[in-house]
Amino acid sequence: MTETPVLRVADITKTYHLNTSVLARITRKDDKQSSLHALDGVDLQLNKGEILALVGESGSGKSTLAKILVGSATPTSGELDYHGEPMPLHRNKDASRRIQMVFQDPYSSLNPRISIGSMLKELLVLHNIVPKSEVRAESIRLLNLVGLEEDALQAYPSQFSGGQRQRIAIARALAVRPDILIADEPVSALDVSVQATILELFATLQRDLGLSILFVAHNLAVVQHLSQRVAVMYLGRIVEVAETEELFRNPRHPYTRALIDSIPRMSAESVNEEFFLDGEPPSPFNIPAGCRFNPRCPYASDACRTTDPALETVAPQHESACIRASELDTLALTIKPRRTGNTAA
Numbered sequence: 001m002t003e004t005p006v007l008r009v010a011d012i013t014k015t016y017h018l019n020t021s022v023l024a025r026i027t028r029k030d031d032k033q034s035s036l037h038a039l040d041g042v043d044l045q046l047n048k049g050e051i052l053a054l055v056g057e058s059g060s061g062k063s064t065l066a067k068i069l070v071g072s073a074t075p076t077s078g079e080l081d082y083h084g085e086p087m088p089l090h091r092n093k094d095a096s097r098r099i100q101m102v103f104q105d106p107y108s109s110l111n112p113r114i115s116i117g118s119m120l121k122e123l124l125v126l127h128n129i130v131p132k133s134e135v136r137a138e139s140i141r142l143l144n145l146v147g148l149e150e151d152a153l154q155a156y157p158s159q160f161s162g163g164q165r166q167r168i169a170i171a172r173a174l175a176v177r178p179d180i181l182i183a184d185e186p187v188s189a190l191d192v193s194v195q196a197t198i199l200e201l202f203a204t205l206q207r208d209l210g211l212s213i214l215f216v217a218h219n220l221a222v223v224q225h226l227s228q229r230v231a232v233m234y235l236g237r238i239v240e241v242a243e244t245e246e247l248f249r250n251p252r253h254p255y256t257r258a259l260i261d262s263i264p265r266m267s268a269e270s271v272n273e274e275f276f277l278d279g280e281p282p283s284p285f286n287i288p289a290g291c292r293f294n295p296r297c298p299y300a301s302d303a304c305r306t307t308d309p310a311l312e313t314v315a316p317q318h319e320s321a322c323i324r325a326s327e328l329d330t331l332a333l334t335i336k337p338r339r340t341g342n343t344a345a
Helices: 022-027 062-070 093-098 116-126 132-145 149-155 162-174 194-208 244-249 254-261 324-332
Strands: 007-017 035-046 051-055 077-082 099-102 179-184 212-219 229-234 236-242 312-315 318-320
Touching: 007 062, 007 116, 022 132, 022 236, 035 051, 035 062, 035 236, 051 194, 062 099, 062 179, 062 212, 093 099, 099 162, 116 132, 116 149, 116 162, 116 212, 132 162, 162 194, 179 194, 194 254, 229 244, 229 254, 236 244, 236 254, 312 324
Parallel strands: 051 212, 051 229, 099 179, 179 212
Antiparallel strands: 007 035, 007 077, 229 236, 236 318, 312 318
């Protein structure tokens, strides 16, 4: 029997309707340009004790989905289940603590006016995590979990480096004993020399605490050795999901291939050395007909411009939203994309 995922979203959409002037509404021929489709039918599940990477270019909808999962934004439509039960739109204190977020910029996510000890104490007392007599000991334990010492309790966020502040942000998220961490680009604002230590910290916490982690990133190289599975997102949709090793060995969507090929390498080895992304992603105000990737895809056929593909199983534990998924290896040998625009991020 398949284990129930700890978190599941089904057909999640998020549309933002822009406030426009009366003149703009009168002169506009249609209403498409006044609605931004940030998410357009997202299906995804996070399994118990795994690190699932959510990867895609800036503007693909990753952060919007993260905010919906943590409860700071509500979907326009769709379902969100937690351990098989519907998650309410308006979460109470207990439901809120179950899913915690680690943000991209640790400094802006921490209150500069209160000490680290006061910040942790406030959470521990508010959620009745431990008796008041044990708050200091629990705060020290949390700091030790993320590689910091007791003397950090009296300090303020401005007294730490970027990597140390991110460790503090992780400790704060762990303070309420969540089941799930949503890590929204948690290393992109850090020096490259620090990123590896924070990635290793996430791996250690997942292993030691049994956490389920959704790790949001724009670079596949960041998550290659961290995640058990990868979901690739493009223009508000999940276009490919697979176990990490399988995805890197056998990508079944052209967009995934381009992301993998954009990873800097010491050698020329790649899935397809000459695969480049052409131009910028289309505007979410005006999503292309058919496959939303077709304007940038060198393998697009007439059918790709009229058929909007759904995620379908192409191999065990491997799904792709590409009608030519089974042909990609052959197409890569016969069609050589040329660089005519910007490459993938």
